[in-house]
Amino acid sequence: MKSLGSIRRDFAPWNDPNAKPYIQFDKVIKKFGDFTAVNNLSLTIFEREFFALLGASGCGKSTLLRMLAGFEEPTAGRILLDGQDLRGIPPYRRPVNMMFQSYALFPHMTVENNIAFGLKQDGMPKPEIAARVGEMLKLVKLEQFAKRKPHQLSGGQRQRVALARSVAKRPKVLLLDEPLGALDKKLREETQFELMDLQQSLGLTFVVVTHDQEEAMTMADRIAIIDKGEVMQVATPAEVYEAPGSRFVAGFVGNVNMFEGKIAHGEAGAASIDAGNGITIRAENAGDAATGAAVAFAIRPEKIRISSTRPAGAVNAIEGEVYDIAYLGDMTVYHVRLDDGHVVRASTMNAARITEDPLSWNDRAWVSFRPDAGVVLTR
Amino acid sequence: MNATWSRFNITSIVLGFAFLYLPIVLLVVFSFNESKLVTVWGGFSTKWYVSLFHNQGLMDATWVTARVAVISATVATVLGTLAALALTRYTRFKGRMLFSGMVFAPLVMPEVITGLSLLLLFVAVGLDRGFLTVTLAHITLTMCFVAVVVQSRLITFDRSLEEAAMDLGAPPVKTFFQITLPVIMPAIVSGWMLAFTLSLDDLVIASFTSGPGATTLPMKIYSQVRLGVTPEINAACTILIAVVAVGVIIASLANKRREVQRQRDEQAAQRG
Numbered sequence: 001m002k003s004l005g006s007i008r009r010d011f012a013p014w015n016d017p018n019a020k021p022y023i024q025f026d027k028v029i030k031k032f033g034d035f036t037a038v039n040n041l042s043l044t045i046f047e048r049e050f051f052a053l054l055g056a057s058g059c060g061k062s063t064l065l066r067m068l069a070g071f072e073e074p075t076a077g078r079i080l081l082d083g084q085d086l087r088g089i090p091p092y093r094r095p096v097n098m099m100f101q102s103y104a105l106f107p108h109m110t111v112e113n114n115i116a117f118g119l120k121q122d123g124m125p126k127p128e129i130a131a132r133v134g135e136m137l138k139l140v141k142l143e144q145f146a147k148r149k150p151h152q153l154s155g156g157q158r159q160r161v162a163l164a165r166s167v168a169k170r171p172k173v174l175l176l177d178e179p180l181g182a183l184d185k186k187l188r189e190e191t192q193f194e195l196m197d198l199q200q201s202l203g204l205t206f207v208v209v210t211h212d213q214e215e216a217m218t219m220a221d222r223i224a225i226i227d228k229g230e231v232m233q234v235a236t237p238a239e240v241y242e243a244p245g246s247r248f249v250a251g252f253v254g255n256v257n258m259f260e261g262k263i264a265h266g267e268a269g270a271a272s273i274d275a276g277n278g279i280t281i282r283a284e285n286a287g288d289a290a291t292g293a294a295v296a297f298a299i300r301p302e303k304i305r306i307s308s309t310r311p312a313g314a315v316n317a318i319e320g321e322v323y324d325i326a327y328l329g330d331m332t333v334y335h336v337r338l339d340d341g342h343v344v345r346a347s348t349m350n351a352a353r354i355t356e357d358p359l360s361w362n363d364r365a366w367v368s369f370r371p372d373a374g375v376v377l378t379r
Numbered sequence: 380m381n382a383t384w385s386r387f388n389i390t391s392i393v394l395g396f397a398f399l400y401l402p403i404v405l406l407v408v409f410s411f412n413e414s415k416l417v418t419v420w421g422g423f424s425t426k427w428y429v430s431l432f433h434n435q436g437l438m439d440a441t442w443v444t445a446r447v448a449v450i451s452a453t454v455a456t457v458l459g460t461l462a463a464l465a466l467t468r469y470t471r472f473k474g475r476m477l478f479s480g481m482v483f484a485p486l487v488m489p490e491v492i493t494g495l496s497l498l499l500l501f502v503a504v505g506l507d508r509g510f511l512t513v514t515l516a517h518i519t520l521t522m523c524f525v526a527v528v529v530q531s532r533l534i535t536f537d538r539s540l541e542e543a544a545m546d547l548g549a550p551p552v553k554t555f556f557q558i559t560l561p562v563i564m565p566a567i568v569s570g571w572m573l574a575f576t577l578s579l580d581d582l583v584i585a586s587f588t589s590g591p592g593a594t595t596l597p598m599k600i601y602s603q604v605r606l607g608v609t610p611e612i613n614a615a616c617t618i619l620i621a622v623v624a625v626g627v628i629i630a631s632l633a634n635k636r637r638e639v640q641r642q643r644d645e646q647a648a649q650r651g
Contacts, residue, residue, distance in 0.1 A: 071542055091545045104543035108561045118547030152644040169547065 011221060013046040021080075022047040022205055023068070023173065028077035030063055030229075037063040039229035040077070050199050050206045052220035054213060054253075060229035061209045065175050068207065069098045082172065092121070097171040101178040103162035105150040111137070111161050112146045118169045136164040139198070156187050163195075167202060174199075176208040180215060192218045213253050217241070225249050241300075246379040250298040257304065257344050259297040263290065271376060273297050277340035282315045284372040299374030304346035306334050308358050310366045317368040320344065322359050334359065336367050403620065410613035427614040437615060440599035443510065444579060447595060451517035452574035458518065459525025459574075460567055466526070467533040485523045493520060494587030501588060508590030516588040517581065521574035528573060532566035572630070576623070 013019035023045040030038040037060045045051045053061040066072045067079060070091035079086045086094065097118070106114050115136050119129045137143045140160035150158055159182070166174055179195065180188045196219050199206045210216050216223045217237040225232040225240065225248075232252075233245040244250035247258065261275035273281040273295060281297050310317050323343075324335035333347045344367050359365055410428075414421025431437060466479050485493060497516045498508075506512055540562065544554040560567075582597040589598060596619075600612055 069542075069546055090550075091542070092548045092550050096546075098543070098546045100539045100543055102537060102539050104537065104539040106540060106544070106558060106562075117544070117549075121548030121553070149644075151641060165543075165547070 014222060019046055022082055024080040026078040026080065028074045028079060030067060030072060031075045037229055041229065041231055043224060043231060045207060047205055048203055050219055050221045052216035052223045053209045053226055054216040054223050055211065055226035057211055059226045061226045062177060065177055065207065065209050069096055069175055070094045095172040096175055097166040097169055098175040098177065099162050099166040099179055101181055103158050105158060105161055107150055110147050110149055111142060114161055115165045115168050132168060136168050140164045155182055159183060173205045173207060176206060178210055179208060195219060225252060243375055244298065247296050247377050250377060255301050255345055256298050257301065261295065263293050263295055265291050279318055282371045283374060283376050285375060293378060296377045297374050298377055299369055301333065301345040301347040303369055303373040304344065305368045306346045306348065307366050308363065311368050314368040315371050317366050319364065319366055322361055322363045322365050325361065336365055406613050407617050410610060410617040412610050427610040431611050431614045434611060437599055440594050440596045443593055444596040447514050447517060448575045448578040451514045451521060451578045452571050455518045455521040455574045456525050456567060456571045459522045459570060460529050462526040463529035463533055467530055482526055483523050485520060490583040494584040498587045508588060510593040512588045513585050513593055513595065516584050517578040520584055521577045524573050524577060525570035528570040529563065529566050532563050536563060
């Protein structure tokens with residue numbers, strides 16, 4: 001038997017041209033009056049995928065989830081689940097369940113009855129309901145809280161009741177609206193891993209809406225980055241981070257240094273970028289950007305080396321002045337102001353416990369990076 | 380508590396409470412008066428309470444009042460709850476402002492006008508004045524109070540509870556009866572109690588819309604007082620006060636206990 005980890009590693013239906021899409025948004029438009037919340041959006045999600053919709057608040061990601069649950073109908077376009085068009089099917093007949101951001105636990109019912117609510121609606125026989133509720137309570141480790149009311153639980157426990165209630169019916173798809181938003185940081189990190197384990201062991205398709213990029217990166221197989229009702233990029237967390245498709249995505253996920261410039265000349269994927277003020281950047285992976293095209297060279301802070309002298313043999317090295325240092329424990333972040341006023345952010349892991357830091361405020365410093373450390377963005 | 384009882388504070392409290400309760404205390408004291416003269420103390424006695432229960436007129440009026448209050452409060456609660464639901468849920472229909480204004484107008488309408496217009500209506504449609512007309516009039520009077528109480532609860536109602544129920548497979552009607560109604564029930568109950576009390580002590584509208592055989596207790600008391608106050612009336616009023624006071628005390632104690640229990644639970648939950 002394969003371990004869960006190796007299943008996850010091999011799981012990539014989006015690369016398989018024969019894989020059958022499970023959830024399909026097909027040119028979906030949703031308008032509220034004059035406001036367009038979702039603008040001609042198409043998206044494909046596969047069975048058993050842990051899919052994240054990531055975006056700032058008001059970008060339309062929650063509307064997508066609500067359309068999938070049936071609380072909103074698209075103004076135009078189709079939503080298909082397992083080949084079936086969902087238009088006109090009310091929420092109570094859709095094989096999807098949702099975990100609400102506010103948890104929406106029924107305040108007048110005990111934990112047990114909250115979890116049993118959906119099963120009762122299906123007319124499941126009583127002994128089976130009792131067995132399933134017991135199973136769910138065990139799954140979320142709340143056996144001793146079965147008789148409590150929601151207001152007698154802590155925030156983390158309520159979150160787990162909401163989760164148990166939404167998976168109790170074994171839906172085809174579980175929708176999670178900011179599932180960890182109300183938890184504190186430590187609990188949130190623990191719960192992220194619990195959710196991943198749960199998704200793997202139940203074999204369900206999860207669609208999670210979040211504005212927290214770390215949460216999306218940790219849990220999701222693939223992330224769709226949504227802005228103003230449109231998909232900016234759909235990719236695995238690593239691709240989104242290392243190969244963002246646009247300036248927006250590069251800036252939205254993680255920290256990034258952006259050098260705006262023009263391609264001075266390019267040959268076979270590599271290019272020289274004239275970033276102005278005498279700064280020329282050698283970049284590989286420039287794609288098909290033509291000479292003269294306006295591009296941005298985006299590079300993550302941890303891929304920039306900082307040193308007090310120009311490193312020997314460095315292709316890209318720019319001189320500047322250290323104007324801010326933030327010690328974060330696991331790493332140190334330097335802000336270097338280049339001579340043209342541009343500020344570059346460089347971070348260094350603190351691998352050794354005690355190091356003599358050679359750089360201090362207002363020191364002259366060199367930032368250097370390899371030609372393949374960043375990406376060239378045309379959009 | 381370090382606040383000291385200054386002379387000024389004590390005076391304010393004594394004056395305030397005297398203003399509020401002196402008339403009531405007088406009424407209660409004189410209901411135990413031996414003498415038939417209302418303002419002359421003739422020794423302690425409970426004989427007026429005994430004679431009260433033998434006064435067929437007063438007992439009939441009490442029975443009419445109780446029935447009118449229960450029926451009108453119940454119907455007003457149903458109608459008022461429906462109005463509140465419509466007003467909070469369907470916020471985009473045309474003329475909503477006008478409609479909600481019209482539901483709440485009777486709150487500030489002088490009772491004389493409400494009573495008179497209802498009387499004109501009943502005469503116009505040829506409805507004989509009696510038990511039915513008083514009940515209808517009280518429904519009209521109290522419905523808007525129920526609507527206000529229930530609406531203020533519905534405004535803070537978390538709609539995602541209903542969405543969650545539907546998401547879990549409950550159709551809208553089932554969702555309403557299993558989720559919405561139980562959650563807003565405390566507001567509906569207090570709306571009912573408010574309507575009941577309003578109906579119980581209404582004199583003006585009842586006077587306009589009542590007819591032979593449907594004299595309510597306030598009407599009866601008022602008409603007897605015009606013939607001269609008897610200690611019997613004092614006794615009747617004392618019983619009314621006692622009933623209302625016991626109701627209020629029980630309600631607030633229950634409320635307080637629930638609140639304390641809730642706080643304790645929440646603290647326990649945070650610890651555990």
